[in-house]
Amino acid sequence: MRLSTFLKGLALVSIGLLARTSDASAQLTSVSIDSFDVYSQSYCTAPTLGYISLMGHTNGPVPANDSVELYINFGDGLDTTYKVPHQQNWFYSYISHIYAFPGVFSASMTVTTSNSLTDTEVGGPMTISNTCAPLTGQLYLDANNNCTFDTGETPVSWYSVKITNTATSSVYYAWLNSNGQYSINLPAGNYTVQPNVSMGSLVPSCPTGGTASVTIVGGATSTANFGYQCPTASQTDVAVYGYANNWRPGFDRHLFLYVSSNNFCAAGSGTVTVTFPPELSYSSPFGTFPAPNSSTSNTITYNYTTPAALVSFMQGLWVYCDPAATMGDTLCVTIQITPSVADVNSANNTITVCAEVNNSMDPNDKMVSPKGTGVPGNIVNGTQLNYHINFQNTGNDVAYTVTVKDTLDADLDLSTFKLIKTSHNVKVSFAGNTAIFRFDNINLPDSGANEALSHGYIDYSIKPKAGLALGTTLNNTAHIYFDFNDAIVTNTTLNTIAAPQSIQHLSNGTLTASIYPNPAANSITIELNDKAIYSAELHDMLGRTVSAVKVENGKGTMNVSEVPAGMYLLTVTNATNQTITTKINVLH
Known part of the structure; x- marks a missing residue:
């Protein structure tokens, strides 16, 4: 019996169930296929296994227990129809198909919602060769x-x-x-x-x-x-990375940081300093990680020696969140590396790790840094995106193999992909726009047997394609497979390509200034109403000065290309100590 016939039979059962459980008053307003890839891991020697991956979304209220119907024409004379779950306005699918003979194939996909909205996309061409x-x-x-x-x-x-x-x-x-x-x-x-x-x-x-x-x-x-x-005998490019899940009032949450030698050149030694806001404080090392070398009321410092190859210096720590922290707030930790040798790119020596204060945490989730501004996650095009995927074995036995399939948005530039760090040894492959991380013989214990060792993670970076139009959305979702179990689907991260905000016109008494752009990626321009000498200082949220310039002849420019992404306060002061202060969002 053909797969399509079998799946159509299942679809008839699904239709009957949906008719009894769907909310008739809920109506979807649109459907869109965001990513549709047709690919093979070999492209060679037919018959070969081809893969089709799909990610899409809808708008409007989602009926209870909803699904969407997918029709695929594989491009070789065969087709199939089946249904997939539709939850929180998102739907996903991975399916394989055997291409029995060589050729050039383009597949088409049509999605139909429960209220008969449709969208169609063509994927490929994919070449299967016998040479x-x-x-x-x-x-x-x-x-x-x-x-x-x-x-x-x-x-x-x-x-x-x-x-x-x-x-x-x-x-x-x-x-x-x-x-x-x-x-x-x-x-x-x-x-x-x-x-x-x-x-x-x-x-x-x-x-x-x-x-x-x-x-x-x-x-x-x-x-x-x-x-x-290497650029010179003594130059290196050391970067610091870090991730946190969330902060929970009255509880510890883990924070990971690590040092990377991006160009594999001798990195010397140095220090890594972690600075906490008032609501957060260092609690203890995570697992078997060592304690910091020194600490004060709001900072801790680690010493590191030469990182070998990609990453050899890593730290995990528990961070305590004050019970009085406000739910829904975002609290940020600053991590700064100070290398002992010349660094060709100091812009990646400091990062700001932000997480929301809430009472819940999904052990299998995905995060992006920077998150961007507002609900759309607005970023300036060209911003490097750092993705972090968490997974945890919450079953009742050891997981021997973990596979993570991560369908990257079609507007991300695959050539800029770089694996930063994983919790265990991994094999990485790409099939079309899908990154496949396979952890063979991971032997991940279940959380009931060993909670601390039941976790794993993946960190990588990638950039958007050049020239994306304003409003382009970058969505990313991962599917996590523990042995032969069904996939656990993570949340979907969202960033949106946005233009810098309009000019800010500010005044205080006789002091008038125009400040732009905001958000800023590389520089901030300050225009004043006279040609006197002014000072302009950029402070982080802990009050530390991160950049300063002298403004003369009515106009000045502050370079923020090496300032870590985050929220800052810009203060402009004249000779009589009149000041103007405004928030500046730095995005890279």
């Missing part, structure tokens, strides 16, 4: 500049490698493992190969320019290796 061959390679720091990966040299890991067919413009991505190696099967043809390592400020040396040309011939293995140099 494939492997392309392999190694990325490394070429310490002796001999264009050979020698024993003792440092691999460059976890970046993406973009591979473009010069004839068809088809783009493929390979992903570096922890040893800096990649491997991918490609149809025969000519390709350009370009790793995405610009984030770490490395200088390509072999080949010069960082791009290689290869010809894939069926039956033969091709190789493209890439060697890099």
Whole structure:
């Protein structure tokens, strides 16, 4: 019996159930397919398994126990119809299909809501070839500049490698493992190969320019290796990252922070300082993590030694939230790294980790930083987005394998993807726009047997595509699979591409100023009503000065490109100590 016939039978049962449980007064107003991908993990040697992933949303009230109907035409003469749950205005689907013969295939998807609204999207084309061959390679720091990966040299890991067919413009991505190696099967043809390592400020040396040309011939293995140099013998690019779930009044909540050497160059030693707002305070180390080296009433400090490879310095801690904290407020912790050697990018040395005060926490969830402003999560285009996925085994036995499938928004640039940190050893692959994180032999205990060790997480960064229109939304949802159980679907994060706010016109007595833009990404312009000398200072929410400029001849510019994203107070003062103060939101 065909899959489509079986699923149609199930659909008839579902229709009967829905007729008895749906709220007739609830009416959806629109439906949209946000992401529809057709892909294969091999693209080679038919028959092969193809994958179709879908993410979409609706507007309007969702009837109780609602579902949407999906019709897929696979593009090879076969099709199927089935239903998926529709909850909180979102619906998702992953389905596989065997393509029995080689060719170029485009699939189409039509979604139909319970009140007959529809949307259709076409995915592909996907090429299945019988003339494939492997392309392999190694990325490394070429310490002796001999264009050979020698024993003792440092691999460059976890970046993406973009591979473009010069004839068809088809783009493929390979992903570096922890040893800096990649491997991918490609149809025969000519390709350009370009790793995405610009984030770490490395200088390509072999080949010069960082791009290689290869010809894939069926039956033969091709190789493209890439060697890099540090910017100088002493320069590094150290970054600090951190995540918190939420703050609960009267309880401890965990905060994680870690140091990353983005360009894999010698990072020296240094300190990491964590500064808390009045409502939060350090409680104790998390699990087996060590205590801080020093602490005061609102700060703690850790000392670190040279981080090896991607990340070797990590800390987990419990943070106590004052019982008087206001529900719904957002409280932010500042984490700052002070390296002992020259840093080529000090903008990523400080971050602000924010979380909401509430009484609930989902152990399987997804977060994005920066969250952006307002309900839409407004950000300026070009902002790097850091995603954090939590998962916990809340079952009643050990989970031997955990797989996380994360369908990335179609408006995110896959070439900028970078894995930052995971809780356990992981294999990363991409199928279309879906990132697949597979934790084999994780042996994750259930929360009843060992609560502390029942957790896991994934951290990665990615940027939006260039040139996105204002109002473009970036949605992201993960599906978490424990062994062979059904997926646990996380919440959906939301960011929206927005323009800087309009000019602020402010006055106090004889002092008048125009300040723009707000939010600010790179600089703030201050225009005054006379040509006297003024001072302008930017303070964080703890009152510390993070930037200052002198304003002369009626106009001044403050550089905030290296100021961590967050909310600040800008104060402009004249010679008679008249001041104007306004909130400034810095977004990167």
